[in-house]
Amino acid sequence: MGGQPAIIWNPYVAGYFDNPYQHLGQCREENPVQKGVHGSWILFRHNDCYDLLRSPVAKVSELSNYFREKEPAIFKSGGCPYLSRGTSKWAMYLNGEEHKQVRKVMVKAFKQFDLPTILQESVAEVNRLFRDEKEFDLVNYCANFIYQVIRRLYSFPDHYSFEEVKQYSNMVARSQDLFVPKQVYQSINDWFLKGNELFSALPEHADATSYKSQLAILGTQAGASYSEEDLLSIMSVSVMAAFETSKDSLSMALLEILGNTDKIDEVLSADSAAMGVAIEELFRFTAPLQYTIRVTGEPMMVGDQFIPENSKVFLC
Structure with missing residues (x-):
């Protein structure tokens, strides 16, 4: 008997825009390197995405x-x-x-x-x-x-x-x-x-x-x-x-703050340095609503998957 089919990333799955973390977390844990139907690739692990974002030969x-x-x-x-x-x-x-x-x-x-x-x-x-x-x-x-x-x-x-x-x-x-x-x-x-x-x-x-x-x-x-x-x-x-x-990031950030009185107090009492840290964290929090695309400049191995040169890769 075969097991359950591997989970596939789908930003249109029910509830994704309300809370993308559950779906993204499941992809990251169960199927972190995916090949799409049109030959593009999707990466979910931070280190894999980081390497491609910092690659000197990758292109947009x-x-x-x-x-x-x-x-x-x-x-x-x-x-x-x-x-x-x-x-x-x-x-x-x-x-x-x-x-x-x-x-x-x-x-x-x-x-x-x-x-x-x-x-x-x-x-x-x-x-x-x-x-x-x-x-x-x-x-x-x-x-x-x-x-x-x-x-x-x-x-x-x-x-x-x-x-x-x-x-x-x-x-x-x-x-x-x-x-x-x-x-x-x-x-x-x-x-x-x-x-x-x-x-x-x-x-x-x-x-x-x-x-x-x-x-x-x-x-x-x-x-x-x-x-x-x-x-x-x-x-x-x-x-x-x-x-x-900006609208999406601001909406998500304000919702996160306004839903917790402790966070409201923290923001109101924060100096410029603390506010800068808070803003950076809020940007990270809203990032899963978006994705970035890179094109590989050379062949690469990600886990046990071989990704050819000039492949389109979605970083989630």
Whole structure:
């Protein structure tokens, strides 16, 4: 008689987004190195993931190139393919000097802002919006806070509504999902184009302090000379990362704190050093909601499994 089939990682299993740790823990203990149906690999042990993250020859999976290959099939019946161009400057999917350059420009652009003031204004505004609520959705509260931050960073006009920006962010984020149907890709493409309309209405030099203006200025200083299309791609990933990743991390962190009065007291009494440690731990706590992809630069053995060169590996 055969035993039970080995557990397979499935981020869509019931309850995963409420508590991913049980499923991930079971994968780590029972089947820590898995090969997916499309030939990709999934690693669950910390040491295995660490080795690949620190490998000098491993690369990230280039999303824009993936879409460039897939677009002829996705848009066979017409349309304006923009998935590849829309993701062309997403830093987390770039390798080598291009990755370093885009990341450096983005970080420098954010450093031009008075972030403490922006954060204070955003907290005050989101608290005003929720002031009369007897109860509220914590995720919605955090999403509104992130919206208040990015509308100040990106100089969004008042008619760029919270719901519109949130839906845009959610749809372009889905471009990274696994097993996306063709029709959904087409809808994502439409939202990329809609985002271009939103961001194109923010002229580079209309406000020299805006994020878009800083990207253009700093890109030129770095020798990149970003085109309008490049700027739109960087804007899209900046909005998406803020809304999706930051919102999820903030929601999970606040829920963990607010659910325990001792933790509330610890946070309120913490100095800057203790707060830094707490924030780092909270980031680690929320990490299982996300995964990272690497492409092997050479053949490797993980446990008793041989992973060939140029294999796509999901690190969970």
